[in-house]
Amino acid sequence: MQALKATQAREINKADITEAETLVFEGRVLSQTGKQSMEPGEFYFRPTAIPVTTQPGWFAKLLGAKPVNEFKIVQTVVMACPYCATPLMTTSGQTVEHRAPLTISREITCPYAPDAPHSFKVVEGTIMTA
Numbered sequence: 001m002q003a004l005k006a007t008q009a010r011e012i013n014k015a016d017i018t019e020a021e022t023l024v025f026e027g028r029v030l031s032q033t034g035k036q037s038m039e040p041g042e043f044y045f046r047p048t049a050i051p052v053t054t055q056p057g058w059f060a061k062l063l064g065a066k067p068v069n070e071f072k073i074v075q076t077v078v079m080a081c082p083y084c085a086t087p088l089m090t091t092s093g094q095t096v097e098h099r100a101p102l103t104i105s106r107e108i109t110c111p112y113a114p115d116a117p118h119s120f121k122v123v124e125g126t127i128m129t130a
């Protein structure tokens with residue numbers, strides 16, 4: 001079992017990360033004002049469109065209605081893994097129950113370490129091993 005490198009979830013400004021990335025131009029770093037990477041436990045909110053298929057009711061089907069494909073915007077969280085700092089995005093099975101302090105409904109398992117699996121939960125801004 002690995003040790004958590006962070007026990008507090010800290011919201012960061014995503015623009016800081018994006019800025020740091022875009023300022024590396026043609027192999028040269030033009031500016032290092034932004035943060036270069038996320039620290040374990042840092043996160044930001046990211047609205048994500050997921051495809052949803054709505055089936056028509058039986059009566060509408062009788063009238064020839066077809067399933068409707070739509071996109072639904074869900075709030076996901078991108079968090080630097082509190083064990084290995086790799087940015088992880090929550091899936092549709094993990095809902096944000098509370099934004100501040102952050103609470104995520106289900107545990108998150110880091111997919112980037114198949115040899116040393118690690119998962120964690122975030123409840124009221126506190127990161128715990130799961």
Ligand SMILES: [Zn+2]
Nearest residue numbers: 081083084110
């Ligand atoms: Zn990890």
